Amino acid sequence: MAYRWNFGPVLDNADVLLKGAFGTLRLFAVCALAGLLLGLVVGLMRQSAHRRWRWPATAFVEFFRNTPVLVQILWFYFALPILAPFEVSPMLAAALGISLNSAAFTAEIVRGGIVSIDRGQWEGARALGFTAAQAMRRVVLPQALRRMLPALTNRGIEIFKMSTLASAVAYVELLQQGKLIASLNFNPIETYTVIAVVFFLCLLPLVQATYALERRLGRADA
Amino acid sequence: MYRWDFAPVWANADLLAAGLAATLQVTGTALACGVPLGLLLALMRLSPRRWLRWPAGAVIEVFRTTPPLVQLFWFFFALPILIQVEMTPFVASALTFSVQSAAFFAEVFRGGIVSVERGQWEAARALGMTHRQALRRVVLPQAVKRMLPAFLERAIELMKTTTLVATVSYADLLFQANEVAQKTFRPLEVFTTAALIYFVVIFIASQAAQGLERRLAASGEGMHR
Numbered sequence: 001m002a003y004r005w006n007f008g009p010v011l012d013n014a015d016v017l018l019k020g021a022f023g024t025l026r027l028f029a030v031c032a033l034a035g036l037l038l039g040l041v042v043g044l045m046r047q048s049a050h051r052r053w054r055w056p057a058t059a060f061v062e063f064f065r066n067t068p069v070l071v072q073i074l075w076f077y078f079a080l081p082i083l084a085p086f087e088v089s090p091m092l093a094a095a096l097g098i099s100l101n102s103a104a105f106t107a108e109i110v111r112g113g114i115v116s117i118d119r120g121q122w123e124g125a126r127a128l129g130f131t132a133a134q135a136m137r138r139v140v141l142p143q144a145l146r147r148m149l150p151a152l153t154n155r156g157i158e159i160f161k162m163s164t165l166a167s168a169v170a171y172v173e174l175l176q177q178g179k180l181i182a183s184l185n186f187n188p189i190e191t192y193t194v195i196a197v198v199f200f201l202c203l204l205p206l207v208q209a210t211y212a213l214e215r216r217l218g219r220a221d222a
Numbered sequence: 223m224y225r226w227d228f229a230p231v232w233a234n235a236d237l238l239a240a241g242l243a244a245t246l247q248v249t250g251t252a253l254a255c256g257v258p259l260g261l262l263l264a265l266m267r268l269s270p271r272r273w274l275r276w277p278a279g280a281v282i283e284v285f286r287t288t289p290p291l292v293q294l295f296w297f298f299f300a301l302p303i304l305i306q307v308e309m310t311p312f313v314a315s316a317l318t319f320s321v322q323s324a325a326f327f328a329e330v331f332r333g334g335i336v337s338v339e340r341g342q343w344e345a346a347r348a349l350g351m352t353h354r355q356a357l358r359r360v361v362l363p364q365a366v367k368r369m370l371p372a373f374l375e376r377a378i379e380l381m382k383t384t385t386l387v388a389t390v391s392y393a394d395l396l397f398q399a400n401e402v403a404q405k406t407f408r409p410l411e412v413f414t415t416a417a418l419i420y421f422v423v424i425f426i427a428s429q430a431a432q433g434l435e436r437r438l439a440a441s442g443e444g445m446h447r
Contacts, residue, residue, distance in 0.1 A: 003303065003304050062425065063421060065428075066420075066421050066424040066425045066428060067382075067417050067420045067421045067424065068381075068382040068383070068385040068396070068420055068424075069382070070385040070386060070388070070396060071385055071396055071413070071416060071417050071420055072417070074396070074399075074400070074413055075413045075414065075417055078403060078409035078410075078413055079409050079410040079413040079414060082224060082409065082410040083224060083410065157287075160289075161288075161289035161290070162289070163289075164289040164291040164292055165291060165386070167291070167389075168388075168389055175289070175291060175292055175295070178292075178295075179295075182299065188295075188299035188300045188303065189299075189300040189303055189304055192292065192295050192296040192299060192300045193296065193300065195292050195295075196288050196292050196293070196296055199287070199288045199289055199292060200284060200287050200288050203287040203288070204283075204287055207283070207286070207287050
């Protein structure tokens, strides 16, 4: 017996999905911004000449890169409230987990980008009388950022995909709303297919842009 | 001030150990199926025939651009109805992560194969090898060595992603930790312990991968030459 597909109930609940999409976008925006900025700071700290900056940054990066993000989210949701004097909402737990995880990965991208810049650029900048901070900000970082761009957009795509993990702590996002619709209408096939298609359509342009970026930079560097 | 007490965690160490074993089991299964499938997808994608190239490209793109948790839910909740089979959490998890990691491994394989110079192909063909022989005897052995770093990184990434199986009640380490936390009312200690276990296992794996990478780089056969 072939299964009879029926997308009616999913489309009837478009408003529920829309609310979820809003939640996904909100979480994505927060995590992308916080993750990339914090990653930049941590990446620069790792390049610092002072051990008191370098050491904590390394510990942070190693810890968050070597534990699964879902474990981090659940830790922030279930364990942090015991230590912290405030309520931890699903949004906060998910945002903390995903942002810190992404920051650790971004820090490595930033470090790789900075290391890839030729030493001569540093020396030239210093010879022109720039301080180390000025050389970093005006000479090295602008060039490094360009090279890091494809890796950074990849990170953004990863963050978007990771946002679904927030459903594990019942944060209202697309997948969570999908679970709701599927359990109310007994139509997991159609619902999860629609969710998968929505994510695919949202991310495909980003993925294509990343490919194009990689090709362009590959040509420019060659 | 909160008083930490790890005794309840110790009392349930057997559950956590069983969870870790289950995590390793699903990771191992996904690797064992994902790597050959990934190689197959990569070869299809590099094929000159469009009817092989196109479906492989579609599978790779779809599984790389949709969130793994959505894929898992689809395989666990939707697929059993569609093909009318019983789906256990283990089968759904193993299936999802085999195909998902295959999509990523395919790109690693493809990158490795493409990185081998054209001259190697041409020389092999000039020696009278068929396309398949050239691939198997000349190109793949060189490609495999070059893509090892990317490959190991993906395998570690896979192990971290398997924590998602806890959401479909497969009793992996994270799932067991959640159970123990609810049973003992000690979420702080239990989740901290679980995080540390993951950290130790994954950290050792990454260090081993990096060591291997350095040795390969020293032997002059890294990704870049």
